[in-house]
Amino acid sequence: MHRGLFSRCSFGREFRPETLRIFENAISSIETIEGHYNLTQIGDNVRHVHYLIEGSTVRYLDDICGSRQVTGIGLCGEFLDLDNVNCSTRSYGIYPLERVQVALIPIDVFIQVLQDHPDLMEVLWLSALQDAIYWQRWLFRLGRLRGEQRIAHFLCELIERLRLLERFDGERVNVPLRQLEYAEACGMTSVHANRCFRNLQERELVIVEGCRNVRVRSEKDLCELGQFKPMDRNFNLVTLGRGLGSLQAS
Amino acid sequence: MHRGLFSRCSFGREFRPETLRIFENAISSIETIEGHYNLTQIGDNVRHVHYLIEGSTVRYLDDICGSRQVTGIGLCGEFLDLDNVNCSTRSYGIYPLERVQVALIPIDVFIQVLQDHPDLMEVLWLSALQDAIYWQRWLFRLGRLRGEQRIAHFLCELIERLRLLERFDGERVNVPLRQLEYAEACGMTSVHANRCFRNLQERELVIVEGCRNVRVRSEKDLCELGQFKPMDRNFNLVTLGRGLGSLQAS
DNA sequence: CGCTGCATTGAAATATCTCAATCAATGTGG
């Protein structure tokens, strides 16, 4: 069943079509952008929320020296910049890894929607809390692991997220990241990332096939090497609130 | 004017006493805990939200090898574990840096309060978004900066937060962190943290006075060295929602 | 064919960790 533009918007839940249509009605425009042309820049005024209909994106913070820290990967079916809703200017940049299609929702409209639908606000809050846990895991990755482990841990996280979106085929990491982006995400040089990948390959954990193509040979060993702990998906509240009941598909 | 236990709970805003009393009425117990005895452990069942009345705390994730990544500092007047509200088990541990006093609110009561007060839910959502920006800045710190810069950046962040809570005297970093905790927060060894502090001292940016006592000589230069960007505090929504109006003190 | 954008490699320079020892401050019991 196709349910329109927001069919992949889930926040880890299954929404009813009516709920998704609320977002759909809030869209002001849809844009197509080519790979590596910025979607937003640090410092831009915040006027819209972006929802990714097709493709994948990277968010980053810039270093003075010109290097970057990647702080997030945006996958199709996700909102890209909710955490800037309340900022006057953007705190990070976003660029697409490939040609993408994004839906724009004006901030004020978006807020109005949430205020009209406290249930939806609750979902967004919970999703923001979930993100917080993701980020702390990322901090662990950068702060405590060696290069090779960082890459392994990062791959595990990508797999986990792709699987949630039902986009993991058991092998291919289906996001067109260059080694540069792996490096920027894992706090290292692209040269070093390259060497880490080679080591992972020698350990027979992955296969690196030319450009932007990583295949996983043993997810289990990757998790172990990277000390990756899968996200706990036993939630307290799914059954609690009157909130989610009305939004979730039975 | 004293406004009770939650007088320091702000989320960056100024609440009316009635609002704060809503939280106060939700408290199930108040506990006092000595320094370095865990408040919560990773894996514990989540039954309460903790609000810190007095003292300061550290949250951390454990490494297999026994080292830790500190992922947050909890200051007095803050909720310590909102991001675990929807988890069945705790995703991080918390321990106090000194004797602390915490108020416990049962999860279900807390949720009920929020569902009864959508305005409050909105504030919590916005605050979670704010946290997201903090965490990305922390990622930048770990991923892109050298040791000395990481410490500098971290100090700047502590100062910024203390100032928000009106607890910065212009010089003393008023949180009893050991060099070990600085190290664990900045992704390095305590030995290395020590050397970084020495360098900062030689640059005349800080004065390290014995145990747990750091004085800042030049915040400006610290910011510059650490490439620290102060948090943008121009919000979109403060004026927008019907939400905040009713909660904020005039 | 000659670009261009990545990936890959080597070798030297740095940053950081590890291990092990010492020091200084503090608190405790006799």
Add this chain to the structure above:
DNA sequence: CCACATTGATTGAGATATTTCAATGCAGCG
């Protein structure tokens, strides 16, 4: 008051991890 234990800060020296710089390889593409 002193002897002693404890905790955290500090230092040194050698081992590793990572960066830097510079060159080469390789595939797609006009």
